[in-house]
Amino acid sequence: MARAATTADAFNAVAEPRRRQILDLLAEGERSVTDLVAAMGIVQPLVSKHLRVLREVGLVDVREVGRQRLYRLNGEPLRAIYDWVRAYERTWTRRFDLMETVIEELKERHDSDD
Amino acid sequence: MARAATTADAFNAVAEPRRRQILDLLAEGERSVTDLVAAMGIVQPLVSKHLRVLREVGLVDVREVGRQRLYRLNGEPLRAIYDWVRAYERTWTRRFDLMETVIEELKERHDSDD
DNA sequence: ACAATACATACCCATATCGGTATGCGTCAA
């Protein structure tokens, strides 16, 4: 077995910087593949492949217009990530760090006796 | 080149379910490796490897006590993820979906004429 | 009908992943 498939969930899909870039671009509005290719610095097949991953986890929707494919953002799957990280919010506040430090010092003062 | 290294940033580190599980366990407090091994269903070397990744992106800190390594959570690197996803918050609200739909309908009504 | 355009897909390559087993090393206990 290798790493979990990137198509598995939003966490994996979003771990790739290029895919985050695509989502950021799409956040401004619907765009065609060629549009995205122009905006990013990579070749079209690569963009298409990243779009496929995003499609498979439901982060983007497609609409066919003539020979164009217009991609649109669907942020809903990001909610899972948001909910998970949000639980850690208190963790990176200054207050939390200080509290931890104090606890730590108390613990060490308790364990050792010089 | 293959996929971006998992040690590259918090996004990659957290894409792995097992590593999220470790963080969740550590959120309850400091734990030794053996402790984590017992709590998760995998062998010790695997836990150690995941811990290494988490260490390298700064998501955990270690403390040596005798022959034990006590790991502690450091949520700070999660902040980057939080900030990124949070920008999309409006995206998965009901209101945003409705708004998009309306815009979409207006656009189609404007383009075609049946 | 034919060429051009817009994408998706098929391959190929190099790499790094996760899982597991074997091993090394420092610390503690007898």
Added chain:
DNA sequence: TTGACGCATACCGATATGGGTATGTATTGT
């Protein structure tokens, strides 16, 4: 001192990734 324990690291294997090039397919324009 010797053995057990706690953990990290070295390997190995299978797999899937991201990058790229070549190619196929549908739609549009001439």
